[in-house]
Amino acid sequence: MIELEVVIAVARHGSFRAAAGDLGMSPTAVGHAVAGLEARLGVRLFNRTTRSVSLSAAGADFVAKVAPALSDIQAAMETVNSHRDTPRGTLRINSSISGARQVLVPVVLEYLDRYPDMQVELIADKRLIDIVVEGFDAGIRPAESIPRDMIAIPLGATLTFAVVGSPAYFARHPRPVVPGDLAAHRGIRARMPNGSVFRWEFERDGETLDIDVPGPLILNEADLMLEAALAGAGLTYLPEWVVADAVAGGRLVRVLADWTPPLPGLCLYYPGRRHLPAGLRAFIDLIREVGTRPGGRA
Structure with missing residues:
Protein backbone atom coordinates (compact mmCIF):
# COMPACT_ATOMS: atom_id res chain seq x y z
CA MET A 1 0.00 0.00 0.00
CA SER A 82 -10.44 4.02 17.44
CA HIS A 83 -10.94 0.88 19.55
CA ARG A 84 -7.47 1.30 21.06
CA ASP A 85 -7.24 2.77 24.53
CA THR A 86 -4.56 5.18 23.27
CA PRO A 87 -4.59 6.75 19.77
CA ARG A 88 -1.52 6.18 17.64
CA GLY A 89 -0.24 7.93 14.55
CA THR A 90 0.28 11.48 13.25
CA LEU A 91 -2.15 14.40 13.49
CA ARG A 92 -1.45 17.09 10.88
CA ILE A 93 -2.93 20.56 11.52
CA ASN A 94 -2.59 23.66 9.35
CA SER A 95 -3.13 26.91 11.23
CA SER A 96 -2.86 30.64 11.12
CA ILE A 97 0.12 31.87 13.13
CA SER A 98 -2.07 33.30 15.89
CA GLY A 99 -4.08 30.07 16.01
CA ALA A 100 -0.93 28.00 16.42
CA ARG A 101 0.15 30.19 19.33
CA GLN A 102 -3.27 29.90 20.91
CA VAL A 103 -3.32 26.08 20.96
CA LEU A 104 0.36 25.17 21.33
CA VAL A 105 0.74 25.28 25.10
CA PRO A 106 -2.76 24.64 26.47
CA VAL A 107 -3.72 21.92 23.98
CA VAL A 108 -0.93 20.50 21.81
CA LEU A 109 1.66 20.00 24.55
CA GLU A 110 -0.88 18.47 26.92
CA TYR A 111 -2.16 16.27 24.08
CA LEU A 112 1.35 14.89 23.48
CA ASP A 113 1.79 14.20 27.19
CA ARG A 114 -1.56 12.45 27.35
CA TYR A 115 -1.12 10.41 24.15
CA PRO A 116 2.57 9.42 23.85
CA ASP A 117 1.91 7.28 20.74
CA MET A 118 0.71 10.34 18.81
CA GLN A 119 2.80 12.81 16.84
CA VAL A 120 1.49 16.31 16.04
CA GLU A 121 2.61 18.28 13.01
CA LEU A 122 1.36 21.86 13.54
CA ILE A 123 2.11 23.99 10.48
CA ALA A 124 1.65 27.76 10.88
CA ASP A 125 0.80 29.25 7.50
CA LYS A 126 -0.39 32.70 6.45
CA ARG A 127 -2.14 31.21 3.42
CA LEU A 128 -5.65 29.81 3.68
CA ILE A 129 -5.21 26.42 2.02
CA ASP A 130 -7.42 23.48 1.10
CA ILE A 131 -6.59 21.17 4.00
CA VAL A 132 -7.92 18.10 2.17
CA VAL A 133 -5.82 18.66 -0.94
CA GLU A 134 -2.73 19.45 1.14
CA GLY A 135 -3.15 16.33 3.27
CA PHE A 136 -4.00 17.86 6.66
CA ASP A 137 -6.41 16.34 9.17
CA ALA A 138 -7.67 19.70 10.41
CA GLY A 139 -7.16 23.45 10.24
CA ILE A 140 -7.38 26.44 12.59
CA ARG A 141 -8.71 29.74 11.23
CA PRO A 142 -11.11 32.57 12.14
CA ALA A 143 -14.71 31.40 12.06
CA GLU A 144 -15.62 33.61 9.10
CA SER A 145 -12.80 32.15 6.95
CA ILE A 146 -13.78 28.48 7.25
CA PRO A 147 -15.31 26.83 4.16
CA ARG A 148 -18.99 26.07 4.63
CA ASP A 149 -18.62 22.34 3.95
CA MET A 150 -16.34 21.89 6.99
CA ILE A 151 -17.25 20.99 10.55
CA ALA A 152 -16.06 23.74 12.94
CA ILE A 153 -15.27 23.53 16.66
CA PRO A 154 -14.87 26.88 18.49
CA LEU A 155 -11.54 27.23 20.27
CA GLY A 156 -12.89 29.26 23.14
CA ALA A 157 -14.05 32.79 23.70
CA THR A 158 -14.88 35.36 21.07
CA LEU A 159 -12.06 37.51 19.70
CA THR A 160 -11.72 41.18 20.65
CA PHE A 161 -9.31 43.54 18.89
CA ALA A 162 -7.55 46.48 20.50
CA VAL A 163 -6.12 49.73 19.14
CA VAL A 164 -2.88 50.45 20.98
CA GLY A 165 0.08 52.81 20.93
CA SER A 166 3.09 53.44 23.13
CA PRO A 167 3.26 56.18 25.78
CA ALA A 168 6.04 57.77 23.70
CA TYR A 169 3.75 57.89 20.67
CA PHE A 170 0.95 59.51 22.68
CA ALA A 171 3.40 62.07 24.04
CA ARG A 172 3.57 63.38 20.47
CA HIS A 173 -0.02 62.73 19.32
CA PRO A 174 -3.45 63.24 20.98
CA ARG A 175 -5.41 60.13 21.82
CA PRO A 176 -8.20 59.36 19.32
CA VAL A 177 -11.69 59.62 20.82
CA VAL A 178 -13.69 58.32 17.84
CA PRO A 179 -12.53 56.19 14.87
CA GLY A 180 -12.63 59.22 12.57
CA ASP A 181 -9.72 60.71 14.55
CA LEU A 182 -7.46 57.97 13.17
CA ALA A 183 -7.12 59.91 9.91
CA ALA A 184 -4.63 62.15 11.71
CA HIS A 185 -2.57 59.23 13.09
CA ARG A 186 0.13 56.87 11.81
CA GLY A 187 -1.19 53.33 11.53
CA ILE A 188 0.95 50.20 11.60
CA ARG A 189 -1.01 48.34 8.96
CA ALA A 190 -1.45 44.63 8.20
CA ARG A 191 -1.05 42.91 4.83
CA MET A 192 -3.52 40.02 4.57
CA PRO A 193 -2.71 36.62 2.98
CA ASN A 194 -4.86 37.53 -0.04
CA GLY A 195 -2.74 40.63 -0.64
CA SER A 196 -5.19 43.24 0.64
CA VAL A 197 -4.45 45.68 3.47
CA PHE A 198 -6.62 45.01 6.49
CA ARG A 199 -9.20 47.69 7.31
CA TRP A 200 -9.73 48.29 11.02
CA GLU A 201 -13.28 47.39 12.09
CA PHE A 202 -15.31 49.32 14.68
CA GLU A 203 -18.84 49.15 16.05
CA ARG A 204 -20.83 51.02 18.68
CA ASP A 205 -24.57 51.48 19.26
CA GLY A 206 -25.39 49.85 15.93
CA GLU A 207 -22.95 52.02 13.96
CA THR A 208 -20.28 50.04 12.09
CA LEU A 209 -17.15 51.39 10.45
CA ASP A 210 -14.16 49.91 8.65
CA ILE A 211 -11.25 52.27 8.17
CA ASP A 212 -8.08 52.08 6.11
CA VAL A 213 -5.88 53.91 8.62
CA PRO A 214 -3.04 55.83 6.93
CA GLY A 215 0.55 54.96 7.70
CA PRO A 216 3.88 54.25 5.96
CA LEU A 217 4.54 50.86 7.62
CA ILE A 218 2.80 47.68 6.44
CA LEU A 219 3.64 44.31 8.03
CA ASN A 220 2.21 40.82 7.78
CA GLU A 221 2.97 39.33 11.20
CA ALA A 222 1.45 40.20 14.58
CA ASP A 223 4.72 40.05 16.53
CA LEU A 224 6.32 42.56 14.18
CA MET A 225 3.33 44.88 14.48
CA LEU A 226 3.52 44.62 18.27
CA GLU A 227 7.26 45.34 18.25
CA ALA A 228 6.75 48.38 16.02
CA ALA A 229 4.02 49.74 18.30
CA LEU A 230 6.22 49.26 21.37
CA ALA A 231 8.93 51.23 19.58
CA GLY A 232 6.54 54.16 19.08
CA ALA A 233 6.12 53.77 15.32
CA GLY A 234 2.36 54.34 15.47
CA LEU A 235 -0.96 52.80 16.41
CA THR A 236 -1.77 49.20 15.61
CA TYR A 237 -4.87 47.00 15.69
CA LEU A 238 -4.27 43.54 17.12
CA PRO A 239 -6.14 40.81 19.02
CA GLU A 240 -6.58 41.81 22.65
CA TRP A 241 -4.75 38.76 23.96
CA VAL A 242 -1.66 39.62 21.87
CA VAL A 243 -1.27 43.06 23.52
CA ALA A 244 -2.69 42.27 26.99
CA ASP A 245 0.66 41.92 28.79
CA ALA A 246 2.06 45.11 27.23
CA VAL A 247 -1.08 47.07 28.16
CA ALA A 248 -1.08 45.69 31.71
CA GLY A 249 2.59 46.62 32.09
CA GLY A 250 2.07 50.16 30.82
CA ARG A 251 4.23 49.67 27.74
CA LEU A 252 1.19 50.19 25.50
CA VAL A 253 -1.93 52.30 25.95
CA ARG A 254 -5.28 51.13 24.64
CA VAL A 255 -7.69 53.57 22.98
CA LEU A 256 -11.16 53.33 21.40
CA ALA A 257 -12.01 50.34 23.62
CA ASP A 258 -15.72 51.21 23.46
CA TRP A 259 -15.56 50.87 19.65
CA THR A 260 -14.11 47.33 19.50
CA PRO A 261 -16.77 44.74 20.40
CA PRO A 262 -16.09 40.98 20.43
CA LEU A 263 -15.96 39.16 17.07
CA PRO A 264 -16.28 35.45 16.26
CA GLY A 265 -13.08 33.71 17.38
CA LEU A 266 -10.90 30.93 16.01
CA CYS A 267 -12.17 27.45 15.23
CA LEU A 268 -10.66 24.06 14.61
CA TYR A 269 -12.23 22.68 11.43
CA TYR A 270 -12.13 19.40 9.54
CA PRO A 271 -13.99 17.65 6.72
CA GLY A 272 -17.01 15.54 7.55
CA ARG A 273 -16.12 11.86 7.55
CA ARG A 274 -17.95 8.66 8.22
CA HIS A 275 -15.26 7.72 10.76
CA LEU A 276 -13.43 10.46 12.61
CA PRO A 277 -9.77 9.46 13.16
CA ALA A 278 -9.12 8.51 16.77
CA GLY A 279 -6.26 11.00 17.11
CA LEU A 280 -8.36 13.90 15.85
CA ARG A 281 -11.32 12.92 18.02
CA ALA A 282 -9.05 12.91 21.09
CA PHE A 283 -7.70 16.34 20.11
CA ILE A 284 -11.24 17.73 19.78
CA ASP A 285 -12.19 16.25 23.16
CA LEU A 286 -9.18 17.95 24.76
CA ILE A 287 -10.08 21.32 23.19
CA ARG A 288 -13.55 21.06 24.70
CA GLU A 289 -12.11 20.01 28.05
CA VAL A 290 -9.67 22.93 28.17
CA GLY A 291 -12.47 25.34 27.26
CA THR A 292 -14.54 24.25 30.27
CA ARG A 293 -11.74 24.76 32.83
CA PRO A 294 -11.87 27.90 34.99
CA GLY A 295 -10.18 30.62 32.95
CA GLY A 296 -9.61 28.08 30.20
CA ARG A 297 -9.08 29.14 26.63
CA ALA A 298 -7.93 26.85 23.86
Missing part, protein backbone atom coordinates in the same frame (compact mmCIF):
# COMPACT_ATOMS: atom_id res chain seq x y z
CA ILE A 2 2.96 2.32 0.51
CA GLU A 3 3.45 2.65 -3.26
CA LEU A 4 -0.14 3.82 -3.63
CA GLU A 5 0.32 6.34 -0.82
CA VAL A 6 3.48 7.59 -2.54
CA VAL A 7 1.69 8.07 -5.87
CA ILE A 8 -1.18 9.97 -4.21
CA ALA A 9 1.28 12.17 -2.32
CA VAL A 10 3.29 13.00 -5.45
CA ALA A 11 0.06 13.78 -7.33
CA ARG A 12 -1.12 16.03 -4.49
CA HIS A 13 2.13 17.98 -4.15
CA GLY A 14 3.33 17.89 -7.77
CA SER A 15 6.79 17.21 -6.39
CA PHE A 16 8.81 14.15 -5.39
CA ARG A 17 10.67 16.16 -2.74
CA ALA A 18 7.50 17.60 -1.16
CA ALA A 19 5.86 14.16 -1.18
CA ALA A 20 8.96 12.72 0.50
CA GLY A 21 8.74 15.33 3.26
CA ASP A 22 5.05 14.59 3.72
CA LEU A 23 5.63 10.84 4.00
CA GLY A 24 8.85 10.96 6.02
CA MET A 25 10.81 9.28 3.21
CA SER A 26 13.80 10.31 1.13
CA PRO A 27 13.18 11.69 -2.39
CA THR A 28 15.18 8.75 -3.75
CA ALA A 29 12.89 6.25 -2.01
CA VAL A 30 9.84 8.06 -3.38
CA GLY A 31 11.29 7.95 -6.90
CA HIS A 32 12.04 4.23 -6.61
CA ALA A 33 8.51 3.50 -5.34
CA VAL A 34 6.91 5.34 -8.26
CA ALA A 35 9.26 3.75 -10.80
CA GLY A 36 8.62 0.28 -9.40
CA LEU A 37 4.86 0.68 -9.63
CA GLU A 38 5.12 2.10 -13.16
CA ALA A 39 7.24 -0.88 -14.18
CA ARG A 40 4.68 -3.36 -12.87
CA LEU A 41 1.76 -1.51 -14.44
CA GLY A 42 3.59 -1.01 -17.72
CA VAL A 43 2.53 2.67 -17.98
CA ARG A 44 4.04 6.02 -17.03
CA LEU A 45 2.02 7.64 -14.25
CA PHE A 46 3.90 10.94 -14.19
CA ASN A 47 5.42 13.24 -16.77
CA ARG A 48 8.76 14.46 -15.42
CA THR A 49 10.91 17.42 -16.39
CA THR A 50 13.78 19.07 -14.56
CA ARG A 51 11.34 21.63 -13.15
CA SER A 52 8.01 19.90 -12.73
CA VAL A 53 6.14 16.66 -12.14
CA SER A 54 2.61 16.18 -13.45
CA LEU A 55 0.22 13.29 -13.87
CA SER A 56 0.05 11.63 -17.24
CA ALA A 57 -3.37 10.80 -18.70
CA ALA A 58 -3.01 7.23 -17.42
CA GLY A 59 -1.80 8.53 -14.07
CA ALA A 60 -4.79 10.84 -13.71
CA ASP A 61 -7.17 7.94 -14.37
CA PHE A 62 -5.26 5.74 -11.93
CA VAL A 63 -5.29 8.32 -9.13
CA ALA A 64 -8.98 9.09 -9.69
CA LYS A 65 -9.82 5.42 -9.10
CA VAL A 66 -7.27 4.58 -6.43
CA ALA A 67 -7.57 7.66 -4.18
CA PRO A 68 -11.15 6.96 -2.99
CA ALA A 69 -10.33 3.30 -2.37
CA LEU A 70 -7.19 4.19 -0.45
CA SER A 71 -9.18 6.71 1.59
CA ASP A 72 -11.69 3.97 2.47
CA ILE A 73 -8.86 1.65 3.53
CA GLN A 74 -7.33 4.34 5.71
CA ALA A 75 -10.75 5.10 7.21
CA ALA A 76 -11.18 1.40 8.02
CA MET A 77 -7.79 1.36 9.70
CA GLU A 78 -8.73 4.45 11.69
CA THR A 79 -11.96 2.75 12.74
CA VAL A 80 -9.97 -0.16 14.13
CA ASN A 81 -7.53 2.25 15.73
Whole structure:
Protein backbone atom coordinates (compact mmCIF):
# COMPACT_ATOMS: atom_id res chain seq x y z
CA MET A 1 0.00 0.00 0.00
CA ILE A 2 2.96 2.32 0.51
CA GLU A 3 3.45 2.65 -3.26
CA LEU A 4 -0.14 3.82 -3.63
CA GLU A 5 0.32 6.34 -0.82
CA VAL A 6 3.48 7.59 -2.54
CA VAL A 7 1.69 8.07 -5.87
CA ILE A 8 -1.18 9.97 -4.21
CA ALA A 9 1.28 12.17 -2.32
CA VAL A 10 3.29 13.00 -5.45
CA ALA A 11 0.06 13.78 -7.33
CA ARG A 12 -1.12 16.03 -4.49
CA HIS A 13 2.13 17.98 -4.15
CA GLY A 14 3.33 17.89 -7.77
CA SER A 15 6.79 17.21 -6.39
CA PHE A 16 8.81 14.15 -5.39
CA ARG A 17 10.67 16.16 -2.74
CA ALA A 18 7.50 17.60 -1.16
CA ALA A 19 5.86 14.16 -1.18
CA ALA A 20 8.96 12.72 0.50
CA GLY A 21 8.74 15.33 3.26
CA ASP A 22 5.05 14.59 3.72
CA LEU A 23 5.63 10.84 4.00
CA GLY A 24 8.85 10.96 6.02
CA MET A 25 10.81 9.28 3.21
CA SER A 26 13.80 10.31 1.13
CA PRO A 27 13.18 11.69 -2.39
CA THR A 28 15.18 8.75 -3.75
CA ALA A 29 12.89 6.25 -2.01
CA VAL A 30 9.84 8.06 -3.38
CA GLY A 31 11.29 7.95 -6.90
CA HIS A 32 12.04 4.23 -6.61
CA ALA A 33 8.51 3.50 -5.34
CA VAL A 34 6.91 5.34 -8.26
CA ALA A 35 9.26 3.75 -10.80
CA GLY A 36 8.62 0.28 -9.40
CA LEU A 37 4.86 0.68 -9.63
CA GLU A 38 5.12 2.10 -13.16
CA ALA A 39 7.24 -0.88 -14.18
CA ARG A 40 4.68 -3.36 -12.87
CA LEU A 41 1.76 -1.51 -14.44
CA GLY A 42 3.59 -1.01 -17.72
CA VAL A 43 2.53 2.67 -17.98
CA ARG A 44 4.04 6.02 -17.03
CA LEU A 45 2.02 7.64 -14.25
CA PHE A 46 3.90 10.94 -14.19
CA ASN A 47 5.42 13.24 -16.77
CA ARG A 48 8.76 14.46 -15.42
CA THR A 49 10.91 17.42 -16.39
CA THR A 50 13.78 19.07 -14.56
CA ARG A 51 11.34 21.63 -13.15
CA SER A 52 8.01 19.90 -12.73
CA VAL A 53 6.14 16.66 -12.14
CA SER A 54 2.61 16.18 -13.45
CA LEU A 55 0.22 13.29 -13.87
CA SER A 56 0.05 11.63 -17.24
CA ALA A 57 -3.37 10.80 -18.70
CA ALA A 58 -3.01 7.23 -17.42
CA GLY A 59 -1.80 8.53 -14.07
CA ALA A 60 -4.79 10.84 -13.71
CA ASP A 61 -7.17 7.94 -14.37
CA PHE A 62 -5.26 5.74 -11.93
CA VAL A 63 -5.29 8.32 -9.13
CA ALA A 64 -8.98 9.09 -9.69
CA LYS A 65 -9.82 5.42 -9.10
CA VAL A 66 -7.27 4.58 -6.43
CA ALA A 67 -7.57 7.66 -4.18
CA PRO A 68 -11.15 6.96 -2.99
CA ALA A 69 -10.33 3.30 -2.37
CA LEU A 70 -7.19 4.19 -0.45
CA SER A 71 -9.18 6.71 1.59
CA ASP A 72 -11.69 3.97 2.47
CA ILE A 73 -8.86 1.65 3.53
CA GLN A 74 -7.33 4.34 5.71
CA ALA A 75 -10.75 5.10 7.21
CA ALA A 76 -11.18 1.40 8.02
CA MET A 77 -7.79 1.36 9.70
CA GLU A 78 -8.73 4.45 11.69
CA THR A 79 -11.96 2.75 12.74
CA VAL A 80 -9.97 -0.16 14.13
CA ASN A 81 -7.53 2.25 15.73
CA SER A 82 -10.44 4.02 17.44
CA HIS A 83 -10.94 0.88 19.55
CA ARG A 84 -7.47 1.30 21.06
CA ASP A 85 -7.24 2.77 24.53
CA THR A 86 -4.56 5.18 23.27
CA PRO A 87 -4.59 6.75 19.77
CA ARG A 88 -1.52 6.18 17.64
CA GLY A 89 -0.24 7.93 14.55
CA THR A 90 0.28 11.48 13.25
CA LEU A 91 -2.15 14.40 13.49
CA ARG A 92 -1.45 17.09 10.88
CA ILE A 93 -2.93 20.56 11.52
CA ASN A 94 -2.59 23.66 9.35
CA SER A 95 -3.13 26.91 11.23
CA SER A 96 -2.86 30.64 11.12
CA ILE A 97 0.12 31.87 13.13
CA SER A 98 -2.07 33.30 15.89
CA GLY A 99 -4.08 30.07 16.01
CA ALA A 100 -0.93 28.00 16.42
CA ARG A 101 0.15 30.19 19.33
CA GLN A 102 -3.27 29.90 20.91
CA VAL A 103 -3.32 26.08 20.96
CA LEU A 104 0.36 25.17 21.33
CA VAL A 105 0.74 25.28 25.10
CA PRO A 106 -2.76 24.64 26.47
CA VAL A 107 -3.72 21.92 23.98
CA VAL A 108 -0.93 20.50 21.81
CA LEU A 109 1.66 20.00 24.55
CA GLU A 110 -0.88 18.47 26.92
CA TYR A 111 -2.16 16.27 24.08
CA LEU A 112 1.35 14.89 23.48
CA ASP A 113 1.79 14.20 27.19
CA ARG A 114 -1.56 12.45 27.35
CA TYR A 115 -1.12 10.41 24.15
CA PRO A 116 2.57 9.42 23.85
CA ASP A 117 1.91 7.28 20.74
CA MET A 118 0.71 10.34 18.81
CA GLN A 119 2.80 12.81 16.84
CA VAL A 120 1.49 16.31 16.04
CA GLU A 121 2.61 18.28 13.01
CA LEU A 122 1.36 21.86 13.54
CA ILE A 123 2.11 23.99 10.48
CA ALA A 124 1.65 27.76 10.88
CA ASP A 125 0.80 29.25 7.50
CA LYS A 126 -0.39 32.70 6.45
CA ARG A 127 -2.14 31.21 3.42
CA LEU A 128 -5.65 29.81 3.68
CA ILE A 129 -5.21 26.42 2.02
CA ASP A 130 -7.42 23.48 1.10
CA ILE A 131 -6.59 21.17 4.00
CA VAL A 132 -7.92 18.10 2.17
CA VAL A 133 -5.82 18.66 -0.94
CA GLU A 134 -2.73 19.45 1.14
CA GLY A 135 -3.15 16.33 3.27
CA PHE A 136 -4.00 17.86 6.66
CA ASP A 137 -6.41 16.34 9.17
CA ALA A 138 -7.67 19.70 10.41
CA GLY A 139 -7.16 23.45 10.24
CA ILE A 140 -7.38 26.44 12.59
CA ARG A 141 -8.71 29.74 11.23
CA PRO A 142 -11.11 32.57 12.14
CA ALA A 143 -14.71 31.40 12.06
CA GLU A 144 -15.62 33.61 9.10
CA SER A 145 -12.80 32.15 6.95
CA ILE A 146 -13.78 28.48 7.25
CA PRO A 147 -15.31 26.83 4.16
CA ARG A 148 -18.99 26.07 4.63
CA ASP A 149 -18.62 22.34 3.95
CA MET A 150 -16.34 21.89 6.99
CA ILE A 151 -17.25 20.99 10.55
CA ALA A 152 -16.06 23.74 12.94
CA ILE A 153 -15.27 23.53 16.66
CA PRO A 154 -14.87 26.88 18.49
CA LEU A 155 -11.54 27.23 20.27
CA GLY A 156 -12.89 29.26 23.14
CA ALA A 157 -14.05 32.79 23.70
CA THR A 158 -14.88 35.36 21.07
CA LEU A 159 -12.06 37.51 19.70
CA THR A 160 -11.72 41.18 20.65
CA PHE A 161 -9.31 43.54 18.89
CA ALA A 162 -7.55 46.48 20.50
CA VAL A 163 -6.12 49.73 19.14
CA VAL A 164 -2.88 50.45 20.98
CA GLY A 165 0.08 52.81 20.93
CA SER A 166 3.09 53.44 23.13
CA PRO A 167 3.26 56.18 25.78
CA ALA A 168 6.04 57.77 23.70
CA TYR A 169 3.75 57.89 20.67
CA PHE A 170 0.95 59.51 22.68
CA ALA A 171 3.40 62.07 24.04
CA ARG A 172 3.57 63.38 20.47
CA HIS A 173 -0.02 62.73 19.32
CA PRO A 174 -3.45 63.24 20.98
CA ARG A 175 -5.41 60.13 21.82
CA PRO A 176 -8.20 59.36 19.32
CA VAL A 177 -11.69 59.62 20.82
CA VAL A 178 -13.69 58.32 17.84
CA PRO A 179 -12.53 56.19 14.87
CA GLY A 180 -12.63 59.22 12.57
CA ASP A 181 -9.72 60.71 14.55
CA LEU A 182 -7.46 57.97 13.17
CA ALA A 183 -7.12 59.91 9.91
CA ALA A 184 -4.63 62.15 11.71
CA HIS A 185 -2.57 59.23 13.09
CA ARG A 186 0.13 56.87 11.81
CA GLY A 187 -1.19 53.33 11.53
CA ILE A 188 0.95 50.20 11.60
CA ARG A 189 -1.01 48.34 8.96
CA ALA A 190 -1.45 44.63 8.20
CA ARG A 191 -1.05 42.91 4.83
CA MET A 192 -3.52 40.02 4.57
CA PRO A 193 -2.71 36.62 2.98
CA ASN A 194 -4.86 37.53 -0.04
CA GLY A 195 -2.74 40.63 -0.64
CA SER A 196 -5.19 43.24 0.64
CA VAL A 197 -4.45 45.68 3.47
CA PHE A 198 -6.62 45.01 6.49
CA ARG A 199 -9.20 47.69 7.31
CA TRP A 200 -9.73 48.29 11.02
CA GLU A 201 -13.28 47.39 12.09
CA PHE A 202 -15.31 49.32 14.68
CA GLU A 203 -18.84 49.15 16.05
CA ARG A 204 -20.83 51.02 18.68
CA ASP A 205 -24.57 51.48 19.26
CA GLY A 206 -25.39 49.85 15.93
CA GLU A 207 -22.95 52.02 13.96
CA THR A 208 -20.28 50.04 12.09
CA LEU A 209 -17.15 51.39 10.45
CA ASP A 210 -14.16 49.91 8.65
CA ILE A 211 -11.25 52.27 8.17
CA ASP A 212 -8.08 52.08 6.11
CA VAL A 213 -5.88 53.91 8.62
CA PRO A 214 -3.04 55.83 6.93
CA GLY A 215 0.55 54.96 7.70
CA PRO A 216 3.88 54.25 5.96
CA LEU A 217 4.54 50.86 7.62
CA ILE A 218 2.80 47.68 6.44
CA LEU A 219 3.64 44.31 8.03
CA ASN A 220 2.21 40.82 7.78
CA GLU A 221 2.97 39.33 11.20
CA ALA A 222 1.45 40.20 14.58
CA ASP A 223 4.72 40.05 16.53
CA LEU A 224 6.32 42.56 14.18
CA MET A 225 3.33 44.88 14.48
CA LEU A 226 3.52 44.62 18.27
CA GLU A 227 7.26 45.34 18.25
CA ALA A 228 6.75 48.38 16.02
CA ALA A 229 4.02 49.74 18.30
CA LEU A 230 6.22 49.26 21.37
CA ALA A 231 8.93 51.23 19.58
CA GLY A 232 6.54 54.16 19.08
CA ALA A 233 6.12 53.77 15.32
CA GLY A 234 2.36 54.34 15.47
CA LEU A 235 -0.96 52.80 16.41
CA THR A 236 -1.77 49.20 15.61
CA TYR A 237 -4.87 47.00 15.69
CA LEU A 238 -4.27 43.54 17.12
CA PRO A 239 -6.14 40.81 19.02
CA GLU A 240 -6.58 41.81 22.65
CA TRP A 241 -4.75 38.76 23.96
CA VAL A 242 -1.66 39.62 21.87
CA VAL A 243 -1.27 43.06 23.52
CA ALA A 244 -2.69 42.27 26.99
CA ASP A 245 0.66 41.92 28.79
CA ALA A 246 2.06 45.11 27.23
CA VAL A 247 -1.08 47.07 28.16
CA ALA A 248 -1.08 45.69 31.71
CA GLY A 249 2.59 46.62 32.09
CA GLY A 250 2.07 50.16 30.82
CA ARG A 251 4.23 49.67 27.74
CA LEU A 252 1.19 50.19 25.50
CA VAL A 253 -1.93 52.30 25.95
CA ARG A 254 -5.28 51.13 24.64
CA VAL A 255 -7.69 53.57 22.98
CA LEU A 256 -11.16 53.33 21.40
CA ALA A 257 -12.01 50.34 23.62
CA ASP A 258 -15.72 51.21 23.46
CA TRP A 259 -15.56 50.87 19.65
CA THR A 260 -14.11 47.33 19.50
CA PRO A 261 -16.77 44.74 20.40
CA PRO A 262 -16.09 40.98 20.43
CA LEU A 263 -15.96 39.16 17.07
CA PRO A 264 -16.28 35.45 16.26
CA GLY A 265 -13.08 33.71 17.38
CA LEU A 266 -10.90 30.93 16.01
CA CYS A 267 -12.17 27.45 15.23
CA LEU A 268 -10.66 24.06 14.61
CA TYR A 269 -12.23 22.68 11.43
CA TYR A 270 -12.13 19.40 9.54
CA PRO A 271 -13.99 17.65 6.72
CA GLY A 272 -17.01 15.54 7.55
CA ARG A 273 -16.12 11.86 7.55
CA ARG A 274 -17.95 8.66 8.22
CA HIS A 275 -15.26 7.72 10.76
CA LEU A 276 -13.43 10.46 12.61
CA PRO A 277 -9.77 9.46 13.16
CA ALA A 278 -9.12 8.51 16.77
CA GLY A 279 -6.26 11.00 17.11
CA LEU A 280 -8.36 13.90 15.85
CA ARG A 281 -11.32 12.92 18.02
CA ALA A 282 -9.05 12.91 21.09
CA PHE A 283 -7.70 16.34 20.11
CA ILE A 284 -11.24 17.73 19.78
CA ASP A 285 -12.19 16.25 23.16
CA LEU A 286 -9.18 17.95 24.76
CA ILE A 287 -10.08 21.32 23.19
CA ARG A 288 -13.55 21.06 24.70
CA GLU A 289 -12.11 20.01 28.05
CA VAL A 290 -9.67 22.93 28.17
CA GLY A 291 -12.47 25.34 27.26
CA THR A 292 -14.54 24.25 30.27
CA ARG A 293 -11.74 24.76 32.83
CA PRO A 294 -11.87 27.90 34.99
CA GLY A 295 -10.18 30.62 32.95
CA GLY A 296 -9.61 28.08 30.20
CA ARG A 297 -9.08 29.14 26.63
CA ALA A 298 -7.93 26.85 23.86
